[in-house]
Amino acid sequence: MNRRFYFRFGLLLLALFHGVVLCAGFFAPYDFSAQNREAPFARPTQVHFLDARGHFHLRPFVYRCLDGSASCETERSQACPIRFLASTVPDRLGGNSSWHFFRVDSPGQMFLMGTDSLGRDQFSRFLYGGRITLLAGWLAASLSLVLGAFIGSIAGFYGKAWDQVLMRGSELFLALPWLYLLFAVRAFLPLQITPAKAFLLVVAVIGFVGWARPARLVRGVVLSAKERNYVLAARGFGASEFYLLRRHILPQVFGLLLTQAALLVPQFVLAEVTLSFLGLGVGEPAPSWGNLLASLQQYHVLASYWWMYLPALALIPLFMGYQLLADALQERTKVVVV
Amino acid sequence: MLTRLALMRRGSLAGNYLRLLGIALAAAMFLPGLGQAGHDEFLRTTAEAGVPGGRLVISLRAEPKTLNPVLAMDEFSRDVIRCLNADLIHINRGSQGVEPALAKSWKISADGRHYTLQLRRGLRFSDGHPVSADDVLFSFQVYLDEKINSSQRDLLIIGGQPIHLEKLDANSVRFDLAQPYAAAERIFDSVMIVPRHLLQSAYGEGKFSQAWGLNAAPNELAGLGPFRLKEYVPGQRMILERNPYFWKEDRKGTRLPYLHELQFLFVPNQDAQVIRFQAGDTDVLDRISADNYEVLERDQKQRGLRLQDLGPGLEYNFLFFNLNNLSAKSLPSVSRKQAWFGDVRFRQAVSSAIDREGIARLVYKGRARPLWGPVTPGNRLWLNPAIPQLPRSLSRARELLKSAGFSWNSNGSLMDARGQAVEFTMIASSSNAERLKMAAIIQDDLKGLGISVQVVPLEYRALVDRVFKTFDYDACILRIASGDADPNSDMNVWVSNGSTHLWNLGQSHPSTPWEARIDALMAQQATTLKYQVRKRIYDEVQKIVAENLPIIFLASGNILVGAKEAIGNFQPAILDPYTIWNIDELYIRPSVQARKANGWTP
Numbered sequence: 012m013n014r015r016f017y018f019r020f021g022l023l024l025l026a027l028f029h030g031v032v033l034c035a036g037f038f039a040p041y042d043f044s045a046q047n048r049e050a051p052f053a054r055p056t057q058v059h060f061l062d063a064r065g066h067f068h069l070r071p072f073v074y075r076c077l078d079g080s081a082s083c084e085t086e087r088s089q090a091c092p093i094r095f096l097a098s099t100v101p102d103r104l105g106g107n108s109s110w111h112f113f114r115v116d117s118p119g120q121m122f123l124m125g126t127d128s129l130g131r132d133q134f135s136r137f138l139y140g141g142r143i144t145l146l147a148g149w150l151a152a153s154l155s156l157v158l159g160a161f162i163g164s165i166a167g168f169y170g171k172a173w174d175q176v177l178m179r180g181s182e183l184f185l186a187l188p189w190l191y192l193l194f195a196v197r198a199f200l201p202l203q204i205t206p207a208k209a210f211l212l213v214v215a216v217i218g219f220v221g222w223a224r225p226a227r228l229v230r231g232v233v234l235s236a237k238e239r240n241y242v243l244a245a246r247g248f249g250a251s252e253f254y255l256l257r258r259h260i261l262p263q264v265f266g267l268l269l270t271q272a273a274l275l276v277p278q279f280v281l282a283e284v285t286l287s288f289l290g291l292g293v294g295e296p297a298p299s300w301g302n303l304l305a306s307l308q309q310y311h312v313l314a315s316y317w318w319m320y321l322p323a324l325a326l327i328p329l330f331m332g333y334q335l336l337a338d339a340l341q342e343r344t345k346v347v348v349v
Numbered sequence: 350m351l352t353r354l355a356l357m358r359r360g361s362l363a364g365n366y367l368r369l370l371g372i373a374l375a376a377a378m379f380l381p382g383l384g385q386a387g388h389d390e391f392l393r394t395t396a397e398a399g400v401p402g403g404r405l406v407i408s409l410r411a412e413p414k415t416l417n418p419v420l421a422m423d424e425f426s427r428d429v430i431r432c433l434n435a436d437l438i439h440i441n442r443g444s445q446g447v448e449p450a451l452a453k454s455w456k457i458s459a460d461g462r463h464y465t466l467q468l469r470r471g472l473r474f475s476d477g478h479p480v481s482a483d484d485v486l487f488s489f490q491v492y493l494d495e496k497i498n499s500s501q502r503d504l505l506i507i508g509g510q511p512i513h514l515e516k517l518d519a520n521s522v523r524f525d526l527a528q529p530y531a532a533a534e535r536i537f538d539s540v541m542i543v544p545r546h547l548l549q550s551a552y553g554e555g556k557f558s559q560a561w562g563l564n565a566a567p568n569e570l571a572g573l574g575p576f577r578l579k580e581y582v583p584g585q586r587m588i589l590e591r592n593p594y595f596w597k598e599d600r601k602g603t604r605l606p607y608l609h610e611l612q613f614l615f616v617p618n619q620d621a622q623v624i625r626f627q628a629g630d631t632d633v634l635d636r637i638s639a640d641n642y643e644v645l646e647r648d649q650k651q652r653g654l655r656l657q658d659l660g661p662g663l664e665y666n667f668l669f670f671n672l673n674n675l676s677a678k679s680l681p682s683v684s685r686k687q688a689w690f691g692d693v694r695f696r697q698a699v700s701s702a703i704d705r706e707g708i709a710r711l712v713y714k715g716r717a718r719p720l721w722g723p724v725t726p727g728n729r730l731w732l733n734p735a736i737p738q739l740p741r742s743l744s745r746a747r748e749l750l751k752s753a754g755f756s757w758n759s760n761g762s763l764m765d766a767r768g769q770a771v772e773f774t775m776i777a778s779s780s781n782a783e784r785l786k787m788a789a790i791i792q793d794d795l796k797g798l799g800i801s802v803q804v805v806p807l808e809y810r811a812l813v814d815r816v817f818k819t820f821d822y823d824a825c826i827l828r829i830a831s832g833d834a835d836p837n838s839d840m841n842v843w844v845s846n847g848s849t850h851l852w853n854l855g856q857s858h859p860s861t862p863w864e865a866r867i868d869a870l871m872a873q874q875a876t877t878l879k880y881q882v883r884k885r886i887y888d889e890v891q892k893i894v895a896e897n898l899p900i901i902f903l904a905s906g907n908i909l910v911g912a913k914e915a916i917g918n919f920q921p922a923i924l925d926p927y928t929i930w931n932i933d934e935l936y937i938r939p940s941v942q943a944r945k946a947n948g949w950t951p
Contacts, residue, residue, distance in 0.1 A: 046793050048707045129711060129789055205803065290779060295789055295804060309782060310620035311640035 014339060021335025028329050032141035038112045039135035040121060044296040047120065047130035055125045055318050062090060070094075075119045091119025125318035127306060131296075137322050140298035144287075147214050147299075148280035152272055154218030155279075156225055160261075160268060163229025168237055168256060178230065184223035192220055193286060206297045213292050217282045225271045229264050236263045266344030273337035277330045284326070300326065389471030390453055391598045398601045399917050399936030404610040407929065408622045408631045412615050413587070416570060416578065417561035418541035419491050419499045424925070429613060432589055432932055433475075434541035435573035435596075437466055437485065438534045442922035442930035445730075445834060447534050451480070451542055451573060451596070461529030461878055466537075468520045473594040474544045475577035476568070482516045487545040487552075489514050497557055501540060503841075508876075512536075531875050531883055532835050544571045575606040575933035587613045597933055607936035627652065632916060635927040637909040638783065639714040645911055653914045661718045661727035662908040662923045664830035666787060668703075668775070668901040670696065672852045673820045674860070686773055686823055689765060694753035696898040698746040701739060702794050708904045712786045716909065720902035722895045723843075727905065727923050728834045733888040736895045743797050750798065763799035772801035773823035776815065779806035784826045787903060791826075816851060826903075827851065832925055836874055836887045843890060844868050852899045863897050915940065 031038050047053075058071045075089040097114050115121040124133035166177040196216050236242060242259050250258075280300075286292040287301020288308075295302065303322040306312045312319050413426035418434050421427050439450035449455075452466040472480035492499050493511045505512050508527035515523045530536060547569065551560040561570060567578040573596070576589035589611040597605040614631060616622045623641045626634040629652065637645065637656075646656050670690035671683055689695045705719030718726045722736040739745070754766040763771040777788045788804040795802050802824075807815070815822045829849070831838045841847035845859040845868050859865035867890055874886040894900065910921040910928050918934040921927050929935070 044793065046790070048704065048711055048790075051711050128786060129793075290806065294806070295785075296792065308620075309640065310623055311638075311644045314644050 014342060017335045018339035021332045021339065024328055024332035025336060028141075028332065029145065032138055032145055035135075035138035035142055037110060039132070039138045040111055040114050040123075041132040041135045043131065043136045043139040043298050045131060045135075047126060047132070050120065050122070050126050050130045051128050052316050053120075053122050053126040053130065055123060055321075056121045058093065058121075059090070068092075073115055073119050073121050089119075091116045093121065124321045125316070127303075127319070128312075133303065133318065133321065136298040136303055137300070137325060140300050140303055140322070143210060143293055143297065143299040144280055144283050144301070145276075147210065147217070147283040148276045150214045151218040151221065151279040151282070152275040154214065155221035155275060156268055156272060158218070158222035159225030159271070160229050160264060162222060163226035164233045164256060164261065164264070166226070167230035167233025168252070168260065170234075174230070178227065181223035181226050184220065185227075187220075189220050189282075190285065193217065193282065194289075194291070196220075206293050210293050213283055213286055217279050217286075221275060221279065221282075225268065225275070228267055228271065232264050232267055233260055236260045266340070270337055270340040270344055273333050273340055277333040280326075280329070389596075390469040391471075391596055391604075392449065392453070392469070393602075394597055394599055394605065394934060396599065396918050396920075396931070396934045398599045398603065399607045399934065400939050401603065401607045401936070402609055402939070403607070403937035404612060405608050405633065405916070405932075405935060405937070406612045406614060406631045407633050408614045408616040408625055410616065410618065410622065412584070413563065413613075415562055416565060417558075418543060418572075419488075419497060419501075420558060422500050428926055428929070429587060429589075430541065431539075431574065431926060432576045432611060432929070433570070433572040433574040433578065434543070436538055436540050437468075437542065438537040440535055440538040440924075442924040442926070443920050445922075445924065447538070452537070455534060457533065461533070462526045464524040464526075464534065465517065466522050466524065468522070469596055470520060472573065472596055474547075474571040474573060475592040475594055476544075476547075476571035477594060478544060478546055478571065480542070480544075480573065481519050482522050484542055484545045485522050486514050486516055487549065488540070488542045491543065491548070491552060491557065492540060494557075496555075504536065505540070507536075528876055529878055531877055532837050533878070535835065542573055547571055576608075576611050579610070585615060587615075589613075595933065599934070606933040608932070611932065626654075626911065629653075629913070633910075633912045633919075633928045635908075635910045635921070635929075637911060639712070639716040639906065639909065640782075642716065642909045642911075643714055649911075654911055655914045655919070656909070656911040657921055658716060659908040659910065659921055659923050659927070661725050661905045662830075663725055663727055663832075663834060663905075664828055665720055665723065665725055665905045666784065666826065666828045666903045667720075668699070668791060668824060668826050668903060669852045669899060670824045671820060671822055672899065673854055674856075675820060678820055680821055683821065683823060685769075689771060689773075690823075692753050693897055694749045695755075696901060698749040698753070698798065699795065699800075700898055700901045701742050701746040701749065702798050703791055703901065703903065704741045704794050705904055706741070707794075708787055708790055711790060712783050713904065713906050716907040717904045718907075720905050722891045722902060723839065723900070724891055725905040727908075728831075730834060731836060731884065731887055733891040735888070736891055741794075746798055757799050761799045762801065770801070771799070772803070774803045774805050775824045775826060776805045776807050776812055776822050777826040778809045778812055780809055781828075783906070784828065788826055791903075817854065820854075825851075830925070834924070836871070836883070836890070840871055840875065843894070844871050861897075863893050864899075867893055 056073050058073060060068055060071055062068060062072075070092050072090040072092040075091055093113050093115050095113050097111060098109050113121070122132050122134065124137060126132055127136070162177050162181070166174045193216055237255070237260060242255060245255055245259060283292060283299065284301040284304065287299045288305050289301075290305065292301050293299045300322055307319055409425050409428060411423070411425045413421075413429045414423055415421055415426050416430060416433065418430045421430050436450050437452040438447055438455065440446070441448045451468060451472060453469045455464055455466045457464055466485075468480065468482060468485070474480060489505070489512065491497055492501055493505055495502070507530050510527040513525040515525070517523055548557065548560055551557050563581060563583070567580070570578050572592075575592055575595050575597070577592045578587070579590040580588040591606055591609050593604075595605055599605060614625070616625055619636070619638060619641065622631070622634060623637065623645060625631050627645060642656060642658070645654065649656050672687065672690055675684045675687070705721075709715060709717040709719050719738070721738045722733060724732045726732060750763065755771065756764050758764050758770075765771055775788055775791065777784045779785070785804070785806055792802045792804050812825070816825055816827070829839070829842060841849045842851070844850065845853070845856045845864045850856070853860060853864075856864075859868055870886050870890050870893075874883045874890075877883045877886065908921070908923045908927055912919045912921075912928065915938045917936045917938050918931060919928070920931060922930055924930070
């Protein structure tokens with residue numbers, strides 16, 4: 012299998028992941044905050060094709076949950092078929108999109124990843140949480156890339172004192188243990204804020220901390236690019252500094268920034284997960300992947316409910332996708348830069 | 350601080366009956382022991398006779414702050430101090446009745462204002478120094494000293510005046526109260542007798558508050574409790590050893606305590622405590638959450654553990670709104686919302702919308718009772734069964750809101766009469782998973798009324814600061830753990846100038862007629878000696894509270910405890926300290942397995 016295959020595979024994986032998360036309202040069967048108080052910590056619902064008499068059904072179905080609890084017994088007599096691409100009839104659990112990828116006829120319920128302590132569907136929360144976490148990762152990565160590109164190009168292009176000050180500053184940021192820095196910064200900010208503000212704060216905090224590495228890389232590229240003959244020639248023809256940067260130098264940086272983005276997004280997704288896991292991210296009932304994992308801090312969850320780990324497992328293909336993409340991009344940019 | 354005095358026993362408050370009870374109890378528990386003990390008047394217990402030896406390990410969530418019983422405020426210091434010290438008359442946590450401790454008997458005057466206590470003969474502190482009435486006088490002098498500022502001082506002020514003590518002879522002391530006190534001799538519980546010979550110089554020099562800190566050497570400390578200090582390793586453990594001079598013996602005449610050593614391990618949080626207990630590192634565990642109880646219960650047999658659900662305790666969780674007078678503070682956003690919070694119909698609507706059964710099921714796994722009033726079902730003696738237990742009803746809540754001038758806009762959001770959307774924040778302690786879960790449930794319940802609630806988890810000290818000092822909050826979820834079944838223990842919650850009158854603190858005079866009525870009733874019950882009359886009065890207090898809902902009661906969790914099966918005489922109670930209240934009677938059954946597990950040495 013060649014590099015191209017990995018690149019395509021990574022891209023496909025990411026497209027799938029992002030597509031599903033982006034259309035959480037369609038793919039999630041329930042509303043993320045809907046509490047099903049009869050079913051706290053319900054196991055992932057089993058999907059059946061064979062009924063009690065061994066007959067095969069093309070349309071998968073679930074059995075109705077009697078008590079809904081973790082030790083849920085299934086009532087074999089009542090099978091509830093899963094309907095794909097069905098519109099929601101407003102029911103107890105609600106749902107904020109009228110069309111859903113799948114849904115189960117009442118009174119059946121389908122919790123693909125089980126439920127949490129308040130009986131909320133983990134699968135729906137995972138999808139809606141992904142919106143917040145991935146968006147945080149993307150926004151923070153864009154922020155730090157813009158900052159990094161700006162600072163790096165100034166340092167590389169103007170050199171001298173600019174270079175010294177900015178690069179020593181970036182070394183300071185690189186040397187700081189970023190996780191602890193995030194804690195410190197987050198702790199200084201007010202606790203009592205709305206979820207939207209909390210989200211922006213997390214993005215800003217992560218983004219502002221992460222600019223140093225891209226800045227140093229950009230500086231290196233700018234430094235070598237500005238000495239190239241065609242740049243010197245353009246300068247000799249009287250091109251302005253802004254023109255040189257825009258027309259000749261920054262295009263060189265583009266490939267590098269793309270690779271960096273593929274590396275930074277998962278890193279910042281993880282940062283958001285970490286912050287939310289420790290209760291410093293987006294507040295309840297809004298889900299984020301860190302929030303979903305936060306309940307694992309409790310011993311009884313850790314010891315009793317294996318399905319609460321599922322959101323962590325689901326992160327693996329996402330990170331793998333980004334890694335494959337970053338590898339492939341790096342190969343490509345090498346060609347461009349050299 | 351919440352008072353933690355006085356428990357009640359059925360019918361024990363009638364003046365004459367009380368006096369008789371005291372003497373009879375003293376006679377029943379003490380006299381049979383006289384024969385064996387010679388001049389020393391040991392208290393003979395009735396529990397199963399155990400086997401001396403062994404070590405018991407208990408985990409504490411935090412280190413004690415001090416070993417000075419007069420200054421101790423936090424529960425962890427008190428847990429240790431209870432093992433090192435003793436009081437004159439003690440409340441038996443199991444029976445909830447009073448029993449003689451250092452005082453072998455007492456008499457109460459007909460007017461209920463004078464108590465004459467007779468000390469046991471032959472009492473010695475854990476350093477061997479004999480005890481006399483002077484030690485009692487000294488102890489009360491310190492407790493009552495305004496400069497020392499003991500948290501228990503308030504309890505010893507009756508009718509606005511401190512209790513007056515008079516030494517009658519070397520072994521008897523008379524206590525004079527300014528007025529009769531309903532909880533009677535229960536007032537003596539947890540007022541520890543401290544050694545004058547060790548503390549007087551520090552007290553004289555004005556250094557009492559530095560005495561008996563954690564850096565005190567074991568030989569600087571002495572008490573009358575079953576154990577004495579052996580070793581303290583900061584951050585790790587505190588080891589107590591058996592007090593050879595302890596004043597109790599079992600029914601076979603063996604001197605208590607049975608245990609040779611008691612070890613407190615400092616374990617940072619409840620999950621860690623549960624893991625250590627499950628692994629067999631600790632022997633006893635209390636205050637287990639319902640979630641962890643379920644985990645422990647699963648393999649208790651294999652691990653040799655015995656878990657017990659003692660049923661509802663005395664603590665209650667509740668939601669309350671900020672009704673403080675904010676005229677002196679600039680908190681316009683809170684003041685604006687007080688127009689809603691102050692309307693009893695709004696509070697009733699909120700109460701009506703809350704799914705208490707859901708809270709009991711989801712937060713406590715069913716190991717809790719929904720609450721509608723201030724007295725929990727665990728407190729059978731004082732519970733008013735007439736308080737209506739209304740099930741959740743959104744339609745009733747909507748009716749109430751409508752009658753209070755609220756309406757709903759096209760999105761279903763609740764709007765007040767001025768057309769502003771009803772939304773508020775609710776603070777809860779970030780370290781308490783149970784209350785955060787309650788907050789999430791209430792948030793969802795109120796969404797059904799069109800009220801938007803934002804839950805703000807705050808670090809506990811920050812939360813206390815907002816509730817008690819800055820008043821910068823809309824609503825708060827909190828828990829009160831009454832140390833006691835007696836109504837007096839919650840006095841400072843209900844009277845309008847009480848230090849824990851959470852919803853409206855620092856009132857110079859009651860701000861509402863019903864608060865004035867509660868003030869009068871609480872004062873009346875505090876000096877009424879007849880149980881039936883007191884009960885009637887307190888029933889009315891409960892009714893007024895349930896009608897006006899300054900506090901919206903949610904649920905009361907069961908008391909869940911556990912111990913190794915090898916521990917004998919384990920009789921947990923619903924009163925704090927739940928498991929080690931009879932530490933002097935606990936013993937380790939000398940089976941081979943238990944010997945191995947506990948390093949038992951005869």
